[in-house]
Amino acid sequence: MPSHDGSRQPVFTGFRLGSLTIDLDQGVVLSAEGGASGLTPRAEDLLLLLARRANMLVSREDILETVWAGRVVEDAAITHCVWQIRRALGGDGKDILQTRPKRGYVLVVPDAAWIRPAALPSIEAPSTEAPADVAPVVPVEPAAPPQRGRRRRWPLVAAAALAIACAGLVAWRVSSPADEAIAFDPHIEMSVAVVAPSSLSWLRDTLLRDAIEQAHLRDVEVVVFQGAQTRNPFRGPHLQVQIVQAEPRALEAELSLAQGDAMLRERYRGPAEGLAAAMRALLSRQMPVPMRTQGAATDAYVAGRLAEARFDRATAVLEFRRALALDAGMADARIALAGLLFEQGQADEARDVARTLAGPGADDPVRRCRIERLLARVEPDRLGPAPCARAAMVARVERLQLRDALREIERLNAAPAGAGEWLEQEDAYILALLRLQELERAKYEIDRARAVAERAGWRHAALRLGTNLGPLHMHRGERRAAARAQAQVADGFAALGDTGSAAESRIWVQRAEPIVPGPALAARREALRGIVAQARGSGRLRAEIEALLLLARMDRDRPDAWRAHLDRARARIREARLDGGNSLHPYFVVGEVVGARRYGEALVEIDALARVPSPHPRAQAWALYLQVESHFWRDEMSDAVAGIDAMERAGLDITASPNPCFHAWVLTEAGRRDRASAYLERCNDGARSHEQTDFGLVAAARQRMLDGESRAAWTLLRPRLLALLALPEPTRQEGEALALVARHAALLPEADPALLARATQAVDRIAALDGAGPGLRLGAQLLRDALCRRSAACRPRPLPGWAAEDRFAARLTATSGVLATR
Incomplete structure (x- = not known):
């Protein structure tokens, strides 16, 4: 039956039995009025399984495997579902759903019960169109309705189905081409794709299970793709089953095995139940003898x-x-x-x-x-002295031996790789480039690898690679672009049915979205509380901890709530024994403590983590960076410099740290100008965000101040000050940056008083909003104090008790009178 756009659609998409309508396209069971069937979800799943194999025997083993996912349940569970279905079917329920003692069940569907799409009730359900790469189904007119009763008709139906299966199998074998060389070897991975309409999801699962089982019996790893491919780009063999036509009684499918230039392509036509046997026969002719017993x-x-x-x-x-x-x-x-x-x-x-x-x-x-x-x-501590190349590559990236890792990956890329091996290499390569701040190379590699995965039909891999776009944009300071990229990835995961990965990407969206102080923050807090509950319910520990830390970040102005979020995160870390090493989650907690300007507390926690056995390979880099930041703000410059020295001695790639621009400022204030200049060169490489380069800007301005070149310092700071004042709705980070740049400008006699007054008003306004955070509120007071010291008629106020540890900022502001009179 042609559709309006000229494409062909199947004549039959379901049938009516008793008082129920079974819609196979949408995978739902409806009452006569088009509403809910009244069946429990398990009973409805059983009815759909029987309906997809109408007039065919379905064994109890198949029912357990499909409806109960292979779990062992009592016979009473199946019997109860059967009773529900028969009751819903009405008076003829036992005739329609027949029991075959000790074998299984048959759903008897006469030809007259099949209905055309237009006759189905209108319902709200997800789209179940076949993927674009599946050929349209060719309609076949139904046979004439039988004249005999259902019970006498069953043997004829079974015989006819058996004949169709045999005919389909024979046609498939006759069309089989001569065998070509396809290598199945434990050294290489096999990939599998089954492309089918959503109404045949049961068949897709059956085929995937059989393919996984046949490979496992031969010690071959399997990677499952989600779409069809035209050419296999990976080293291992690729099995593809694509259903090109589906009818009520039979279907047509293309089966292929591809590896390099070798391709085996075969055609199957027959009942759906025979397709798995056809696929196994194709595999058995190419695969070696099983090494394992089932x-x-x-x-x-x-x-x-x-x-x-x-x-x-x-x-x-x-x-x-x-x-x-x-x-x-x-x-x-x-x-x-x-x-x-x-x-x-x-x-x-x-x-x-x-x-x-x-x-x-x-x-x-x-x-x-x-x-x-x-x-x-x-x-990684259990790795031997000479692990295999792929294990060594992963370990080097985790240990921040990034240049060595890149060289290892380039050697591995010179040879063909299996699908899983290729994805592991791409993940490691992109991660190393991001940590080295080689952002343009990372963007090129992300786009290239995603295109390879898409062409191969591996949509999940393309999405997984796309999760790197969020960090890429964050490194550039493009928070909103990072949020958009992660939201698109989350939607893609959800469309594939990977709700767990979708949830983690949505947490990343929350992390990437800048905190904008004001009334809108209440809705974000509520959304995060919902994510915490969802993550806890689904066992997503990492997502739960990260959502709690995001809540804490938003609640820095509410000490009790802030502490409660951190305590919950710590409790979850302890419950999962993540505080025993090999996890960065405790360092994420310490990072939030530093962000709340509780440096002494952070240093105590870092000292405790240093005594943990078998720490995470990147734990040292995190600990040292958090130590540098804490000591710097406490005006303990020698300790801060010692932390940078330790990073360099450990051979850590400094560009992989959260902010090398901040190190330039630390070294400037410590009087290590030569080293500070080297860090400034890395900071000003054009690939960093304003969040990072603002520290580098302050470092460069401070060098000029200390050299007595205040006019040159004002020339550096003024453009950034104007840019921040032009923002219509500054984020918390931008408000903190405005306070930082303005208070350094206030140290300079050349600074424009009117511009500084505008900056003070803007900072005061943002600092008064919900979610401003202690950093912004402290920045507002330090800016007012810096301006106050320019006038003899004003007396600076003492810092609040919660800012007692910010001794460096207070000391720097107190020097404004000296610098302003130079």
Whole structure:
């Protein structure tokens, strides 16, 4: 039946049985009035499974695997759902939903029950159009309605279905081309894509499960793609099943195996139930003999991998745990579970799971490298002296040995890589470039890698690579651009069904959105409280902690609320044993303590973290930077410089620190002008945000002040002062920058008094709003004090008690009278 745009649509999209309408396109069951079916969600899932296999026997094993995700449940659970369905179907319920003793169930659907799309009730449901790369379905007119009763018709239906299956299989085999060389090897990963309309999601899951299982039995890793590809860009073989036509009784699909220039392409036409057998036959002709035997632990592991492919990480964790309960020595399940726990933020438990894995001396080089790649992320201290190249690359990035990591990645990129290997390399490469502040190279690499992933049909990888755009824009000071980029990524994850990654990206949106003091902040606090609750409910530990820290950042003006948010974050860190090392979350908490200008408290916490065994590889860089900042504001310049010295001695890439421009200011105030100038060169490389370069601007102006060149200092500060005053709605950060630049300008006799007065009024206005924060409120008072010292008729006020540790800022403001009279 042609549509208005000329494309063809299927004649049948569902059927009516008794008082129910089953819409297979949208995957819903409706009452006769078009409303809710009245069935429980589990019973509705069972009815949809039976409807998709209408007039075919569905075994209890298939029901458990599909409806209960492979969990073991009592027979009464299935029986109760069957009873619900029969009751909803009405008086003929038992004739329509028939039991086959000891085998399963059959949903008997006469031809007359099938209906056309126009006859379906109008409902509100998500779009279920097939992807654009799936060919339209060719309509086939239904056969004439049978003249005999349902019970006598069933054997004929079964025989006809069997004949269709056989005919489809024969046609598929006859059309099979001559075999070409496709290599399946534990050294290389296999990728899989099943492209099907959403109404056939059950079939997609069945095919993915079979492909994962066949690969696992041969010790081959599998990466699941979400779309079709025209050419495989990766080293490993790519299996693709694309359903091009679907009808009520049969479907047509293209099956292909591709690797390099080798391509096997075959066609299948027959019942949906036969497609899995056709795919397994194609694989069995190319794959080597299975190395493993199938068992309960294997089934659990495969179920976990399938749950991962569906982005159901909670189920995946349960299945991997079940696999290990059945076979504690199953290394693949242990690697998968540890990696998943680490991804969710449960680093200490991930270490516990990984601890029993074989060490670097494992005999099998393939498994050894898999283990080492895991340990490079989870427990790098366990890496041996000569880990495999990919594990060494990950460890170097984590340890901030960034130049060495880049050289290693370039060597690895010279050879073809499997899909998972390629993504690991791209992640490491982009992260190293971002930490080195090589932003243009990072942007080019992000765009290039995303294009490769999109062309390969790997949409999830393209989104994962896109999460780097947020940090990229943040390094440039483009907070709103960072928020927009992360919001688009979050929407993409949600469209794929990966709600966990979508939630984490939405937290990133909140982090990237600048804090604008004022009444709108209340709505943001409420949104973050909702994210905290959602993250807690879904087990997303990292997201929960980060949302609590964002709440604390917004509530710095409310000491009780601020403390409560931090205490909750610390409690969650302790509960997950993340304070025992190999996690940066405790340092994120300390960073917020520094942001609230509680430097003594921060230094005590940093000292305690220094005694933690097996710290995170980047813990030293974080600790040293937070120490430098705390000592600087406390006017402990020698200690601040000692922190910078320690970073250099440790061989850390200083450009990877949060702000090398700040180091330039520290060294300037400490009288280390030569070293300060070197940092200023890095600061002024054109790739940094105003948030960073404002410190570098102050450092350059202070050098001129100290040299007695006050006019040159005013020339530097005036343009930035005018730019900040021109902002229509300054953020908290911009308000702090305005106070910082203006109070340094107030030290100069050449500064325009009218311009300084405007700056004072603007800072006072922002500082009075909700969410201004102690940094901005202190900046407002220091600016007024600096102006006050220019006049003999004014006496500066003492600093409030909560700002007692800001001794450097107070001392600097107190020198204004000396500088102003030079």
